[in-house]
Amino acid sequence: MSVERLNDDECAALLAAHPQWSVARGGLAIERRFTFADFSEAWGFMARVALLAESQDHHPEWSNVYNRVDITLTTHDAGGLSARDARMAKAIDTLFS
Ligand code: H2B
Numbered sequence: 001m002s003v004e005r006l007n008d009d010e011c012a013a014l015l016a017a018h019p020q021w022s023v024a025r026g027g028l029a030i031e032r033r034f035t036f037a038d039f040s041e042a043w044g045f046m047a048r049v050a051l052l053a054e055s056q057d058h059h060p061e062w063s064n065v066y067n068r069v070d071i072t073l074t075t076h077d078a079g080g081l082s083a084r085d086a087r088m089a090k091a092i093d094t095l096f097s
Contacts, residue, residue: 029074
């Protein structure tokens with residue numbers, strides 16, 4: 001399903017609302033690193049994000065090394081950032097806090 005990319009103002013608003021995320025891939029994605037006490041905590045977080053991703057039908061690009069989870073959000077159907085990434089970043093931030 002196709003989806004509109006965010007314009008420059010909308011990208012700026014996304015970053016202002018989620019200051020822990022940074023721009024990646026020349027503005028086509030955002031990324032954030034999450035650090036936990038140990039692997040078990042990191043994996044539990046990933047499980048919760050995975051359920052979120054399925055419910056939103058929007059899936060992160062991510063990697064995990066022990067207590068660290070690196071997440072990149074982009075919308076493949078849009079070729080860049082969309083409202084889906086804004087919604088996912090907000091939900092992930094809420095999960096983490
Ligand atoms: N996740 C992300 N990050 N971008 C997408 O464009 C996307 C997705 N599209 N998850 C969804 C699945 C699409 O392929 C299905 C068919 O709805």
